[in-house]
Amino acid sequence: MAITRQLYQLQELDSEIESAEQSLAQKTARLGDRTSLDAAQSHLTAEQQQLDELRHRHRDAEAEVDDLLSKITAAEEQLYGGKITNPKELSSLQHEVTTMKARSDELENKALEIIDLVEAAEKGVAGATAAYREMEAAWQRQQVQLGDDIEQLKNTLADLRRRREQLAGQIDAAAVSLYERIRQQKGQAVAKVEQGICRACRISLSASALQKARSGQPVQCGTCGRILFIS
Ligand SMILES: [Zn+2]
Numbered sequence: 001m002a003i004t005r006q007l008y009q010l011q012e013l014d015s016e017i018e019s020a021e022q023s024l025a026q027k028t029a030r031l032g033d034r035t036s037l038d039a040a041q042s043h044l045t046a047e048q049q050q051l052d053e054l055r056h057r058h059r060d061a062e063a064e065v066d067d068l069l070s071k072i073t074a075a076e077e078q079l080y081g082g083k084i085t086n087p088k089e090l091s092s093l094q095h096e097v098t099t100m101k102a103r104s105d106e107l108e109n110k111a112l113e114i115i116d117l118v119e120a121a122e123k124g125v126a127g128a129t130a131a132y133r134e135m136e137a138a139w140q141r142q143q144v145q146l147g148d149d150i151e152q153l154k155n156t157l158a159d160l161r162r163r164r165e166q167l168a169g170q171i172d173a174a175a176v177s178l179y180e181r182i183r184q185q186k187g188q189a190v191a192k193v194e195q196g197i198c199r200a201c202r203i204s205l206s207a208s209a210l211q212k213a214r215s216g217q218p219v220q221c222g223t224c225g226r227i228l229f230i231s
Helices: 003-030 035-081 087-170 173-186 207-214
Strands: 190-194 227-229
Touching (some): 003 173, 003 190, 003 227, 173 227, 207 227
């Protein structure tokens, strides 16, 4: 087989190896990466904290109401117990009871408002929990898939590298090292020739370059330096 054809095949194998290596690196980076899950978990934790805080505020408000109610009961016992007869004292006590009752009503309303907030927060927590569980299940499935893909890519790469080694061994050593040198410099070492034009740099080739290229011997493009391949 013409050397240039072999080099072109070598280049195709190298491209396949390169893209498999890139895929492998990308998938390996995603393996065990919990970034998206962590964000959902933080959201869930924040919702949970808000709910806890609201429940706490509700308990405080109710405790305050209970406290006031017992104070009101005690004051009313004094008020109607008959032990206090001084009108000024009675009037002052009556005023105190009225004030406490107003404050107690206010606190009860506040406690009811907090209950609404608690209910909304409970819904928020339930939603965030469901979203997190769904994401986690999807993440687990994705991780299993990634593991399988990585395993398969490793096998593919091993096979490609074996084939590459085998092919390189069949090609003239000087041609392989020329190929390697150009590949290192330019990324692409072999350029196809179509209608007398180097497809890498799109410059017309000289008649002598075309003649050499047709023979299948490695000849470099006079402009870009790549090895010319006429299929
Ligand atoms: Zn060229």
